[in-house]
Amino acid sequence: MRQVLTLIANPAAPALDDATAKAARAALTELGAETAPADWLAPSLACDIGFDGLNEDQAQAAVARALAGRPVDIVAQAVEGRRKSVLVADMESTIIQQEMLDELGDLIGARERIATITARAMNGEIGFKGALRERVALLAGLDAGVLTQMIGRVTYMPGAATLIATLRRHGVYCALVSGGFKTFTAHVRETLGFDEDQANDLILADGKLAGTVVEPILDKDAKHQALIRITAARRVPVAASITVGDGANDLPMLMAAGIGVAYHAKPSVAAQARARIDHGDLTALLYIQGYRASEITVA
Known part of the structure; x- marks a missing residue:
């Protein structure tokens, strides 16, 4: 067949x-x-x-x-070509359960305000770059040490560790590409075993958050370009990649990949993605590629 x-x-x-x-x-x-x-x-x-x-x-x-x-x-x-040789994954609400800007909003009593902006951006209702700048501006003056403290709030999506452990065991190159912040992607990369991570950097001044982000901001176009860069560096066609994400800024890389998976995604994203996982956990990405239970490394 x-x-x-x-x-x-x-x-x-x-x-x-x-x-x-x-x-x-x-x-x-x-x-x-x-x-x-x-x-x-x-x-x-x-x-x-x-x-x-x-x-x-x-x-x-x-x-x-x-x-x-x-x-x-x-x-x-x-x-x-069902089995892919490259995975490019979004981080927040995909590999981890949190939106870290929302978590940071707790520290200034603005979680609800920030979360509302986050939700609108992820559903494609407002531009990602502007939404990021607006949310980060609210954090100006916070001690930079809060970033390390917030790492303690990170929890992983069910199946995330097993997904990465299995793919790495089978020689798949795994990249984490996020519109979030490097402090958190670096931690997730090291903890789960991703090969690389790419994210935005917050600007610090005198040990405090300046309320700004290093430009250019990594957005949906940058995620797409990361997919192109990574597959080219691995000398494989883009068709040999699988991508996963939940928000509007993931759509270009979901649409460009060999198979793009909308994972418990925002409605506008789930409606457009080639594949969607609404019920399963992240091990679904293994079954999509035809891995059998005997080939899966439970982590």
Whole structure:
């Protein structure tokens, strides 16, 4: 079979069974596709259904209708080139659970105000650069030491450590590219084992936050360019990459990659991304690439 549809459940609440897989296969067959029996990548968590003779978007939509209401993610793609050699990941609300500017806002009693701006920027309602400058300006005068203190608030998305450990074990180059700040990306890179990180730098003056950011600001275009740079440096085509993110500033790199995954994303992002994970954790990116349970390094 030249194409494959993958069904993925959340490991915290496995909800994938033979009946669900058969319903998905039947939906493909009804549209005239030639299909193969379910191939289980991980019991109760993920399975592949090979198919031919159907547009991948059509296949994905048909199965989504057939499985409506079930907590299962659905990704259809070509089999050839399915496994990628480069991962480029957003950090905040993707690899980690926090938006670190929102956390910093706690220190000045402006968390709600900053979080509102963050949400609007991530949903594409306002420009990222302006939103970043506006939020950072509110932090002017804070002692620079708060950045190190805030590292203690970082918690990781379920599956993040396993995702990176598995990809690194299989020789995949993993890059963390964030519109956030270098203090936090450096910590996450070192903790999880990313190969590199790229982010914005806050300007300090006399040991305090100046309320400004080093220009140019790393935004959606810079993330896209990072993807191009990284794949070129690795001497692989962009098609050999997988990207993951949740916000509007991730869209260009999600759309450009071999497969871009909107992970528990903002509505405007999920609607446009080629693949979306609404139910599973970050190990879903492994199943999308066809990794089996026996190949996954649990971390």
